[in-house]
Amino acid sequence: MLKLPATLRQQFSGSRGIFGSRQNIVSFFKTLALVVPLTLLIWIYAQRAQVGGPVAVQITMDVKIDSPNQTASLMEPANGQVTIEIQGPTASIERLKATLVDVSRESRLRVSIPPTYPLGDSAVPVASLLNDYALIKSSGVTVLAAMPQSVKVRLESVATRYVPVMAPPAGALPFTAINPIFDPHVVKVTGATSILNRLFPTPADGVVVDLPNPESFNSPGAKQADSVPVRLHPLRVQPGDEDRVTIDTPRLTSFRFDVAALDEEWQIRSMPIEIKKPSPLEGRTVVTLARNTVTNVLVRGPAASIRQLQPRANEPPLVIPTAVLRIALEDVGRSDIRRAVEITNLPQGVTMVGMPPEIDFSVQDLGATP
Known part of the structure; x- marks a missing residue:
C-alpha cells in the first residue's frame, strides 16, 4: 500500500475537510508535483535494473595473446562460432547482444588468452575467457555458459625467417x-x-x-x-x-x-596430381582424391616453350607439367577439403591462364580408431 507523506496525511486529516484551506490546496499540488515524477523515475530505474536472462547469443570469436614472443591460434572450432548464455540488467543485455552480433558480423571478437597457459594446445573455458573481455566486463552482464564449453587454443613461440620474393x-x-x-x-x-x-x-x-x-x-x-x-x-x-x-x-x-612478345596458348588435356605431405604425416596418413588428374588446363607462353608441351609423333611431350596438392597438418581427419593445386614444371615463360583447378580430398589418420 502506498503511504502518503506526512504533509499529505495532515492535510487530509484537517478539521476543515480534505484540504482545509486554499493554502493547503496549493501545498498539496506542489508536493504531488515532486512525488509523482520521483516515483516514476524510481519505477523506470527498477525496470531497467531488473535482472533478465539467460539469453542465448551466437558469436564468432578468435584469440590473441598480448606477448611479443608468442602467438595464439584458435584451432577448434575452426569457424570460431560459439553460442553463449548471458544474464544481467535487461537493458544492458539488449545493448550487449546488439553489439556482439554487429561485431561478429563484421569480423571476430579477438579475445586475449591469459599468459599462464603453456606452449602447445590447451582447452580454454569460454565463459571465463569472455567474462574478462572488456566489452562484456564493462556492460555488467555475465556469461553463464557456452556451447562448446571450451575452445582448443594453440600457443606457439614467434619465429623469424628470410624468404625469397617470387x-x-x-x-x-x-x-x-x-x-x-x-x-x-x-x-x-x-x-x-x-x-x-x-x-x-x-x-x-x-x-x-x-x-x-x-x-x-x-x-x-x-x-x-x-x-x-x-x-x-x-x-x-x-x-x-x-x-x-x-x-x-x-x-x-x-x-x-x-x-614476352607473341605468346601462344595451349590447352593441356590432362596432367597427374602429385601429393606433397609434411614429413610428420609421411607413412601415417592416407589421402583420398576425388579424381587423380586435372584436365583442360589453359597455358600461355612463348611459342618455343609451348611446343615443348605439345605431343610429338608417337612420342610424349618434352615437358610434362604436374599439379601439386599440398597437405597441411590441420587436414588430418577431415573429409570435406577443397584446395587449389599448384601447376609446376612448366617450360620457361609459360604460365597458366585463369585460376588453378581445385581438388576435393580427404586425409585419414592410419593411427586413429575407426
Whole structure:
C-alpha cells in the first residue's frame, strides 16, 4: 500500500475537510508535483535494473595473446562460432547482444588468452575467457555458459625467417613475366612456427609480388614497377594468416621484368596430381582424391616453350607439367577439403591462364580408431 507523506496525511486529516484551506490546496499540488515524477523515475530505474536472462547469443570469436614472443591460434572450432548464455540488467543485455552480433558480423571478437597457459594446445573455458573481455566486463552482464564449453587454443613461440620474393602465381597476370628481378629479393617474415612451416615448406617458397594495375604492363618489352607490395602466397594462405604473419618489408623498391612478345596458348588435356605431405604425416596418413588428374588446363607462353608441351609423333611431350596438392597438418581427419593445386614444371615463360583447378580430398589418420 502506498503511504502518503506526512504533509499529505495532515492535510487530509484537517478539521476543515480534505484540504482545509486554499493554502493547503496549493501545498498539496506542489508536493504531488515532486512525488509523482520521483516515483516514476524510481519505477523506470527498477525496470531497467531488473535482472533478465539467460539469453542465448551466437558469436564468432578468435584469440590473441598480448606477448611479443608468442602467438595464439584458435584451432577448434575452426569457424570460431560459439553460442553463449548471458544474464544481467535487461537493458544492458539488449545493448550487449546488439553489439556482439554487429561485431561478429563484421569480423571476430579477438579475445586475449591469459599468459599462464603453456606452449602447445590447451582447452580454454569460454565463459571465463569472455567474462574478462572488456566489452562484456564493462556492460555488467555475465556469461553463464557456452556451447562448446571450451575452445582448443594453440600457443606457439614467434619465429623469424628470410624468404625469397617470387613472381605472381600462374594465371595471376594477363601476360608472361620473363627474367624477373626483385629489389630486395629476400624479405623477413615473422609469425607462428606452424604457420610459417605451412606457408614456406621449402627454402624456395616465399612471398609473391602483388602487382597493381597489371593490365598497364601488357605489352612486349622491358618493364619496371616501383614501390610494389608483396603478400603471402594466395594458394597457401588461409583465413587469419595475414593477421598472424608480419612481412617486415611490405613493399619492394622495384620489380623489373620483360614481357614476352607473341605468346601462344595451349590447352593441356590432362596432367597427374602429385601429393606433397609434411614429413610428420609421411607413412601415417592416407589421402583420398576425388579424381587423380586435372584436365583442360589453359597455358600461355612463348611459342618455343609451348611446343615443348605439345605431343610429338608417337612420342610424349618434352615437358610434362604436374599439379601439386599440398597437405597441411590441420587436414588430418577431415573429409570435406577443397584446395587449389599448384601447376609446376612448366617450360620457361609459360604460365597458366585463369585460376588453378581445385581438388576435393580427404586425409585419414592410419593411427586413429575407426
